[in-house]
Amino acid sequence: MLKGYTMMKRRNRWLVRAVVCLAAIASGLVLAPQAAPAYTLQTFNGACNGPGQDPLKFGKGTVNVVLHYGESKALFFDILKILAVMRDVHDQINQMGGSSVHIGSVTATTDPFTFGTPFSDTTPTIHVGFAPSLADPSFDGEGSPLKPANSCTYTEAHVAFLDFDTHRWTFGDPADFWLAGASDTATAVCKPPTPPGTPNCATVNPTYFQPVYLHELLHAFGLAHSDSTFSFMNYGDRPWANRPAGDKIRPLPDDLRAMRYLYPDTSNDRYEIGVLDNWDDDSTLSSIAPKAAYARPLCAPSLGTDFDSAPGHRFAYYPCGTGGPNAGSIVACEGDSLKTRFALVNYGTGDVEGTVSLYFSTDSTFDLGSDIYAGDLDTSLVAAGSKLHSRAWKVPALTSGTKYYTILYVTMWKPAATGAAVDPATMSSDWIPLRGTIEGC
DSSP: OOOOHHHHTTOHHHHHHHHHHHHHHHTTOOOOOOOOOOOOBOOBTTBSSSTTOOOOEESSSEEEEEEEOTTSOOOHHHHHHHHHHHHHHHHHHHTOOSBOOEEEEEEEEOOOOOTTOOOOOSSOEEEEEEESOOSSTTOSEEEEEOOOTTOSEESEEEEEEEOTTTSOEEOSOOOSSSBOOTTSOOEEEOOTTSOTTSTTOEEEOOEEHHHHHHHHHHHHTTBOOOTTSSOTTSBOSSOSOSSOHHHHSOOOHHHHHHHHHHSBOTTSOOOOEEEESEEEEEEEEOSSSSOOEEEEEBOBOEEOSEEOOSTTTTBTTSBSEESSTTTTOOEEOTTOEEEEEEEEEEOSSSOEEEEEEEEEESSSSOOTTTSEEEEEEEEEEOTTOEEEEEEEEEOOOOOBTOEEEEEEEEEEEOOOOTTOOOOGGGOEEEEEEOSSOEEEO
């Protein structure tokens, strides 16, 4: 679990670092912000979101959801799991801050559902249903507003998923990938009335419902794919946070910027940051315009004289370090330069600055009292901003032959006015173990 601010007081070293940082803030030092990311919004044949046009969005931010499960081919307990996943995703939407969006009631019904066939709602409503096939055969789900005539605001949107006879869904805690691992084995899926065991049955891995639902839900609110930004409107291969299952899949900064633009509300500030071990690979895009990038796990920490900048080499299954006699080595001696890559995200509504620290741990859990400290990085993030860092750290003394996880711990806060103290309510912390392990030499 995350350690709180009071726990940090257990080490004088952290206090020294904090005093130095706070003194810098008090003296008026402000770290240079990075360029703000863009986002892509839904449009219909060029209408809406063009020069001089209104954005395409719900008429107001309060939206109700209706789950149509009659065509789902799901068991009763699967329906309960779907509702639980929807609740977790709705909680993330409702906590985004800086926005008037609020998902209110959720009702379940056996009323028939056909994607694109309107229910003529007069209040903002998202209808969620199932079908044996979708418009693109490669899709697990699809989501879209239903545009009314002569208007850029709408009251109805649809989200559709492949039914349980056509596709295998799972509802556990997503591990390293959207597709489940060895514990969720592949299974035969046959479109009725084809009997199991016939040649045209497909063997598929199960897909986690939670991230697909969030992606399609954001489509329903008016967001489109976003190939060049760190966004959940791209396609993911990995969970987005080192958090409990219900809090692991959440909108990323670019999604937050878009939602706050479409549905603004400056009365509900939020200060929360995160450190993640993935980034969007825009060298590989989907075939559907606007095209989505594929998110990849980042490279595993290793030794080397440089970072490999070749296409794809920042991502999994490559070591972070390249060049020199120890390129890619995970055996680290005191004084070696360990190459790492990681992403920082600011979920909040205000700019923040602070520090990132690296620790070596004998397990994958952060413990400030026992983990071995390696160093700090000062950084900043604009509101709803993100950064990909390529960072080398000096390796401290490690026990020979012992395997260590490299754990990043980040603490950030809202910059204070000159002479003023930092507001503790704006301070936020997060941590994550990076991929792989390092062995002491």
